Amino acid sequence: MAGHKNAWIKGSYDDGVFLQTGSLQAQLGGGIIALNTSQAEEQPRVPE
Numbered sequence: 091m092a093g094h095k096n097a098w099i100k101g102s103y104d105d106g107v108f109l110q111t112g113s114l115q116a117q118l119g120g121g122i123i124a125l126n127t128s129q130a131e132e133q134p135r136v137p138e
Contacts, residue, residue, distance in 0.1 A: 098135060098136070098137055099111055101135075102122075102124070102132075102135060106125070107124050107125065107126070107127055107132065107135075108122060108123070108124050108125075109123045109124065109125050110122075110123040111123075
């Protein structure tokens with residue numbers, strides 16, 4: 091799972107969409123700062 095998570099995050103950086111990502115609290119989720127996009131445009135990028 092970690093490899094899959096890292097692949098979509100890396101792809102988003104490579105595409106110039108993500109500015110910063112990180113954990114908010116261990117094992118409870120995280121945050122994403124993205125540029126020039128909307129939540130609706132990015133939702134398909136995020137794995138289930």
